[in-house]
Amino acid sequence: MSAAELPEREGMDYDVVVVGAGPAGLATAIRLKQQAAERGTDVSVVVVEKGSEVGAHILSGAVVDPIGLDALIPGWREEADAPLTVQVTDDHFYLLGPAGGVKLPNFAMPPLMNNHGNYVGSLGNVCRFLAQKAEALGVEIYPGFAADEILYDDKGAVIGIATGDMGVDKTGEQKPEFTRGMELRGRYTVFAEGARGHLTKKIIAKYNLGEGRDVPKFGIGLKELWKVKPEKHKPGLVQHAFGWPLDSKTGGGAFLYHIDDEQVVVGFVVHLNYQNPWLSPFDEFQRFKTHPLFKDTFEGGKRISYGARAITEGGWQSVPKLSFPGGVLVGCAAGFVNVPRIKGSHNAVLSGMLAADHLLDALAAERNHDELASYEAAWRSSAIGADLKKVRNMKPLWSKFGTFLGIPLGALDMWTNTFGFSLFGTLKHGKTDAASLKPAKDCKKITYPRPDGVLTFDKLSSVFLSNTNHEENQQVHLVVKDMALQKASEHDIYAGPSNRYCPAGVYEWIEEGADAPRFQINAQNCVHCKTCDIKDPNQNITWTAPEGGGGPNYPNM
């Protein structure tokens, strides 16, 4: 049935429509309600979330800088259901070689790297807490609904979103349970989709929001949650490591956080501008856990969850223009991660709050669907700008000079920025992550050890622990634009890196049979990390939203 023949969508009208119930979207919604009440008025706010519940798609570290939560919900620490209860007690940095490592002295670290006063815990649980606060204030939250389409008026301004149709089978035919999506129309629409939001990507392209800014940059972050033996658990211990198993040319590193309830978070980030198509971020992560300085933590423990998510790394110079007719970008949709601190959740909350204040001014002035230029003008001189500006050269220096020279230069730059100046100005990132791969023939093949099933694992048993679930009989949500190009380039030149960068085993080149090589997409395993949308060397793969509610079901990631 063509779009014109489909039954009409039902619609609802709000003052503000928010896409995504992460910390940024929820902070926007809460602040709108709080400040409207302060001003003796009210605003109607709706939040759509593609996860089956709030928190189901949230994956972070997380060491949380409470600056955002303190501003949004003063007194949150005293609440009976406070989502963060463990403060950082010890903070260690290591440079690793294969057999050992050097612990870097804390006094050498610029003050901004200090984690004392921060909390360790689950960002998913923070979002669940924020969602309760939002609902108590009258925000409508609809989990299980992916925003799938942007609605525009005839002048090209955003006027809301539509959720996806449900009940369309693999071939595009309607199933008996077919239901049309809903139109959620807003005077303003806030895109809070997190890193590489699929609607955000369209908005950035349509309004050319990246003009005059550096290219966006990303990493892939993989994470496991372990229940460890009581004697191995040191609540509040935070450890970061870089170096082995990555080579000096490949940026990234590991994190271990001891949170509550004898749980230890272990994770690994690989910068997506890596060059060797044979590299597998998942297998580098598995290797990291075998390092002599860290493997003991997991001895006798049990892995209870797994997941992966892209993280924004472009920072200050890559943040696109945040406002456009009818809407704004907040949080990691804009790319507010402080890369050396591996923290973005505080800026997600702060940017949501900042946007809310500018939205309220516009609503109070009876404005609709126009551009909130004042929000775009405000962020660089806000706490978010101050946080990102000081660290703006770390990532470009690391990319250009590698781990052993780039990190010390980055640290020097962070020190001088602490005193208000930089020897480097503002460095550029160079190529996009998609353009950084070298042909496979020019790179050394990497052979990874087989998993032992105790400390190291394969992808499929890992995806099982992410509780990922998609309705199988639906259209594949990973769209390959040109299959001939995928074969001629991704397969023939780059030796199929999708099979290795995807942390969920979604992509396979089948080398047997009459139609070999055949690109197989196991879309039901997708954990929505967005890496394929970023790293495919030809930008030939596009992540689109599957039916709402599909994807991982993270408990407390």
Ligand SMILES: Cc1cc2nc3c(=O)[nH]c(=O)nc-3n(C[C@H](O)[C@H](O)[C@H](O)COP(=O)(O)OP(=O)(O)OC[C@H]3O[C@@H](n4cnc5c(N)ncnc54)[C@H](O)[C@@H]3O)c2cc1C
């Ligand atoms: C491995 C890793 C480790 C990290 N460690 C830390 C840390 O220690 N400390 C820290 O502060 N930060 C950390 N970060 C960064 C932090 O997680 C982000 O900065 C933060 O989550 C950004 O919040 P957000 O609300 O912008 O986006 P997200 O948290 O990504 O939330 C976006 C939400 O929107 C939903 N959504 C997306 N698209 C749609 C759509 N079209 N329709 C409906 N719903 C949609 C998603 O399902 C999700 O729930 C880490 C990130 C990663 C990946």
Ligand code: SF4
């Ligand atoms: S298919 Fe893409 S978005 Fe899904 S898990 Fe794999 S790399 Fe991530």
